[in-house]
Amino acid sequence: MRPLFHPAIEDVRPEAILHALADPVRAAIFAKIMGAGFVEACSAVSAVGDRVIPKSSLSSHFKVLREAGLIRSERHGVEMRNHSRYDEVNARFPGLLVAIINAYARSSAPRAAAQ
Numbered sequence: 001m002r003p004l005f006h007p008a009i010e011d012v013r014p015e016a017i018l019h020a021l022a023d024p025v026r027a028a029i030f031a032k033i034m035g036a037g038f039v040e041a042c043s044a045v046s047a048v049g050d051r052v053i054p055k056s057s058l059s060s061h062f063k064v065l066r067e068a069g070l071i072r073s074e075r076h077g078v079e080m081r082n083h084s085r086y087d088e089v090n091a092r093f094p095g096l097l098v099a100i101i102n103a104y105a106r107s108s109a110p111r112a113a114a115q
Helices: 014-022 024-036 055-067 086-092 096-108
Strands: 071-076 079-084
Touching: 014 024, 014 055, 014 096, 024 055, 024 079, 024 096, 055 071, 055 079, 086 096
Parallel strands: none
Antiparallel strands: 071 079
16 A cells, blocks of 8 residues: 655745645645544544535545645554644644634634624
């Protein structure tokens, strides 16, 4: 089995992070992992809202997040455990991840009725 690519923190680029989190599904997946610290199985994040993400799409999303330096994936038997690299990334780019995730949270919150 091929080893998984995880960039060193000094090789993580802001444009890679922005690309990875530009997709709302990936942003939602990362937010779940970030909130939990780690996710034992990909199936734990297979639903975004009322939409179920196919396994093949999930694998692709995890690869983009991993190669952007946002998560670390480890094989455990047939499952992958995905850990957030929030602390490392936040130390390198303070406030970037929180700003992006908060922007998604604000944009998906129900709009207040117009007065």
